[in-house]
Amino acid sequence: MQLVHTIAEMRVVRRELPTDKSIGFVPTMGYLHEGHLSLVKASNDNCDITIVSIYVNPSQFGPNEDLSSYPRDLERDLHLLSQYRVDYVFFPTNEQIYPPNYKTWVEVEGLSGILCGASRPGHFRGVATIVLKLVNIVKPDHIFMGSKDFQQVKVLQTMLRDLNLESRIVACPIVREADGLAMSSRNSYLDPAQRQRALCLSQAIKLVQQATASGERDATKLQQIAEEHCSQYGQVDYIQIVDSENLQPLKQVDSSSRIIMAVFIDRVRLIDNAALGE
């Protein structure tokens, strides 16, 4: 496991990798959990070489969001990664990624302003831009990402396709705690009582999946079931049943439709999603 601190060093590393080896890339913001590690494992299983990046990207945080408090523990991250076959860990600095006079931003229209993008203006612009930059530096064949960030995966798949990049995203299943909570670095913000209330997201998904399995097809009614449940434990940011491809809201649903949600547990904003037929 080689630590790579600069873009220039990463370029040298990349240039010297054999062209007949497949490169798997796992971009992260650090504070790794089992979800991230499942992506590393997927890369190990599918690619010859695995590169992990750890970079808390400031441009995807809004001015009132948790950039400064976002959890960081590089030593712990490296220890966790050392249990896998990670060839390179890339952690560039803000000064390298956004030097003075940085001016260029990527916008994926239509997908970036809805759902999480409506609550977090500029978030997906920041995500699309950093991932494009990292992809241009790392030049991976496959990019492994978690489906918890379902909208993020769709935004980035669209960006890669539209900009004619050949790197492809492999969307991996959500990893959950035993009681159903989707793993997230932000779960570390939760105190024990909040941690208990945070179960409302996965519980609401289950309730809606059950109602769908029982034949309910009306999206408004299904969303109400989820909203009524979550409102008992937190403040709903959005809960929507959408087309799994274009993320547009649906009126009538089927088992391939997706429920997608963001709920505040006090000040902690959590997201979750699932296909209704899962």
Added chain:
Amino acid sequence: MQLVHTIAEMRVVRRELPTDKSIGFVPTMGYLHEGHLSLVKASNDNCDITIVSIYVNPSQFGPNEDLSSYPRDLERDLHLLSQYRVDYVFFPTNEQIYPPNYKTWVEVEGLSGILCGASRPGHFRGVATIVLKLVNIVKPDHIFMGSKDFQQVKVLQTMLRDLNLESRIVACPIVREADGLAMSSRNSYLDPAQRQRALCLSQAIKLVQQATASGERDATKLQQIAEEHCSQYGQVDYIQIVDSENLQPLKQVDSSSRIIMAVFIDRVRLIDNAALGE
């Protein structure tokens, strides 16, 4: 000279090029003139392999601009290119470049809304996006561009740097007709009388260069010289003396400052620029 009609075909071609050969790329909108051909020659002189693209990019034209009337003559273009060492000519279709559900755009802030960008909203967004797409397909070492489009060169250099691409732009000198008119595909719109009036741009540049050489340092006075001259022959869109690096307007100038202008000769919008010390 191999004609390449599709992105898929271009990818196959590119993948099979030897990795030890340098690739020069000349992106054009066709209707080639000596200016374009000087770029092909520069690529021939500096690179092992030369790829020219011909694509009239709709996304860089405004709704009231000349997309439909923009001159096209593929047969003539291919004949002109055949006089050089052009390995591949890539001419994709709109359907391939902007398929249904195309959503992704690149914005270079600060440089895109001034000068030509102020008169042509969205123009540089379209330019940045198409060049990024072509660069991702062609993967050149060097991109040869004309300095007539000085702002375009600055926007694209900034984009390539910011997005961590390794392709580098080589900005080549403006090629002029014997009487000073900068070569442009849009010159074909001019009737003989308009063609004569179009000389005002290069004449104004000369006047300002002479005044600078005589010691005038006040940008406002120098701009007035150019405006008074051009206003006799056409309608000034903008004439500005700017810093050659960041394109910001200057009050006091030196020989490395740049005069940059757009003037309408009736409905034909022409641009030109030069360093004051040229």
